[in-house]
Amino acid sequence: MKTDRLIAPGLVILILVFWEGITHLLEIPVFILPPPTRIFAAAIHKAPLILPHAATTLSEIVLGIVLALATAIPLAIAMFAKPELEKALAPFLVASQAIPVFAIAPLLVVWMGYGIASKVFMAWIIIFFPITISLLAGFKSCDPEFRVMFRLMGASFYDRLTLLYWPWALPQFFAGLRVGVTVATIGAVIGEWVGAQQGLGYLMIQSNARLQTDLVFAAILWLAAMGLGMWVLVGLLEKKFVQWK
Amino acid sequence: MLQVSGATKFYNRQPIFSDLDLVVDPGQFKVLVGPSGCGKSTLFDGLTGVMALDKGMISWKNKKVAHLGRHAAYMQQKDLLLPWFSLLDNALLPARTGRQDMARMQLAAQKLFVRLGLNGYESHYPHEVSGGMRQRCALVRTLMFNRDLILLDEPLSALDAITRRSLQSLLLLLQTEFKKTILMITHDIEEALLLADEICLLSPQPMTIKERFVLNQPKPRHFSNPALVKIKAYMLEQLEKDLTCENR
Numbered sequence: 480m481k482t483d484r485l486i487a488p489g490l491v492i493l494i495l496v497f498w499e500g501i502t503h504l505l506e507i508p509v510f511i512l513p514p515p516t517r518i519f520a521a522a523i524h525k526a527p528l529i530l531p532h533a534a535t536t537l538s539e540i541v542l543g544i545v546l547a548l549a550t551a552i553p554l555a556i557a558m559f560a561k562p563e564l565e566k567a568l569a570p571f572l573v574a575s576q577a578i579p580v581f582a583i584a585p586l587l588v589v590w591m592g593y594g595i596a597s598k599v600f601m602a603w604i605i606i607f608f609p610i611t612i613s614l615l616a617g618f619k620s621c622d623p624e625f626r627v628m629f630r631l632m633g634a635s636f637y638d639r640l641t642l643l644y645w646p647w648a649l650p651q652f653f654a655g656l657r658v659g660v661t662v663a664t665i666g667a668v669i670g671e672w673v674g675a676q677q678g679l680g681y682l683m684i685q686s687n688a689r690l691q692t693d694l695v696f697a698a699i700l701w702l703a704a705m706g707l708g709m710w711v712l713v714g715l716l717e718k719k720f721v722q723w724k
Numbered sequence: 725m726l727q728v729s730g731a732t733k734f735y736n737r738q739p740i741f742s743d744l745d746l747v748v749d750p751g752q753f754k755v756l757v758g759p760s761g762c763g764k765s766t767l768f769d770g771l772t773g774v775m776a777l778d779k780g781m782i783s784w785k786n787k788k789v790a791h792l793g794r795h796a797a798y799m800q801q802k803d804l805l806l807p808w809f810s811l812l813d814n815a816l817l818p819a820r821t822g823r824q825d826m827a828r829m830q831l832a833a834q835k836l837f838v839r840l841g842l843n844g845y846e847s848h849y850p851h852e853v854s855g856g857m858r859q860r861c862a863l864v865r866t867l868m869f870n871r872d873l874i875l876l877d878e879p880l881s882a883l884d885a886i887t888r889r890s891l892q893s894l895l896l897l898l899q900t901e902f903k904k905t906i907l908m909i910t911h912d913i914e915e916a917l918l919l920a921d922e923i924c925l926l927s928p929q930p931m932t933i934k935e936r937f938v939l940n941q942p943k944p945r946h947f948s949n950p951a952l953v954k955i956k957a958y959m960l961e962q963l964e965k966d967l968t969c970e971n972r
Contacts, residue, residue, distance in 0.1 A: 627774050628804050631793055632869065634821035642817065646808045723807040723849060 510690040522697035533701050535677040539595050539667040543602025544660060551607050555614035560636065576608055581669055588674040598670035598678065605666040606659035613655025617648025653717040660709040664702060725750040725905055726873060731780035733770055740766050741931035753899045753906045755916040758926030759963060764909040768877050772798055797869030801878045803862040805850040812846035815864040829868065836864045840894055856887035863894060867902060874898055876908035880915065892918055896943055913959050917952045918945050925959055927966050934962065
């Protein structure tokens with residue numbers, strides 16, 4: 480049990496040590512592959528430069544998530560309440576997933592400009608699908624015997640939704656949200672790569688062009704930390720709202 | 725009170741039951757006894773409106789109805805307690821969805837918790853209590869439906885023998901104390917003999933009422949009653965006959 484827990488951090492340390500050693504041993508130029516110590520140093524020393532960019536990216540992601548929740552939840556409920564609606568919309572939802580978001584990123588910048596709107600939109604369309612689908616699947620997974628019981632009670636749709644289906648679907652909803660928050664980062668960064676004035680993606684492109692590779696890695700490190708932070712936050716929310724599991 | 729006539733249901737063109745007649749009088753404890761898988765639960769599905777009967781008429785208090793969805797409370801083998809609600813909140817569900825006066829209903833539910841031996845467990849969650857406790861809570865919830873007729877579909881068959889005995893006496897309370905009319909399905913002959921005013925012995929495929937037994941013995945009853953022992957032996961014999969027919 481104790482050794483199990485040590486495997487993951489041990490592996491990370493092993494990789495970092497190997498990385499550090501090989502850059503010094505082979506004298507790899509810093510602009511090709513900086514050693515981890517240098518990346519950590521850059522991430523901390525250049526924080527005043529990185530932080531505003533990180534804040535921009537984070538706000539894009541959070542706005543994207545909020546927008547996705549505000550649209551995915553009502554849509555999932557509507558599709559659950561009216562199966563005809565699900566039948567009508569399902570092909571479009573699946574088709575929307577067949578289009579790679581990266582392909583339309585340049586268009587979004589043309590349409591919505593260099594500001595955060597195009598990135599929020601990118602994040603939104605990426606997260607929207609997993610949340611809708613997982614929530615709908617959660618509603619549908621409800622045991623038919625419970626449905627019968629609620630029907631015999633003469634419960635209204637609102638009551639069935641709030642007392643039965645919503646709590647029933649919560650674990651699956653959180654599973655979808657978990658996937659959503661991690662991939663939302665991808666959406667925001669790609670949007671910034673294509674065209675932006677702020678954000679970690681923008682910083683990476685700029686630093687890459689100037690061969691400031693340590694700064695590129697530092698930006699990636701911050702991005703990873705943000706993604707991990709949101710993952711943990713969703714996990715905490717799940718623990719709070721799904722205590723019975 | 726409840727009258728079912730000519731009830732028929734097909735499955736893959738095979739009749740599960742056909743032309744079934746059933747009458748339940750007010751205040752009666754009626755028990756249908758039959759082997760597992762003979763279509764008892766399908767009959768209840770038809771009565772509660774989970775699925776429509778192919779033929780037949782249901783009348784409730786001398787009025788024709790499509791099903792008993794609004795007139796009966798239903799309790800099953802599974803307790804169907806929602807894991808995210810406490811026992812008390814689970815019991816209060818019918819009151820909540822029925823838009824009833826919650827303060828009054830809460831008091832009523834608490835009284836029932838005391839009466840059915842759940843005192844002190846109001847704020848426990850279903851996963852924290854035993855199967856017997858959970859089924860008691862399901863029983864409180866069934867009473868909170870506040871309906872005259874209670875349908876019981878093998879409500880105790882998931883419980884161990886000892887827990888089952890104590891819950892059988894609670895089922896009897898439904899009739900004696902809460903003045904409910906009860907229609908129960910079971911495959912437990914002893915359970916039927918302890919509780920019923922009338923037992924309908926069912927035969928399988930298609931399900932028909934083979935024989936009726938009216939039991940006038942006062943309740944609570946005991947197995948040692950020679951009359952009951954005799955009926956039990958006879959019913960077992962009949963059920964075994966059906967099984968050997970089936971195997972042939």
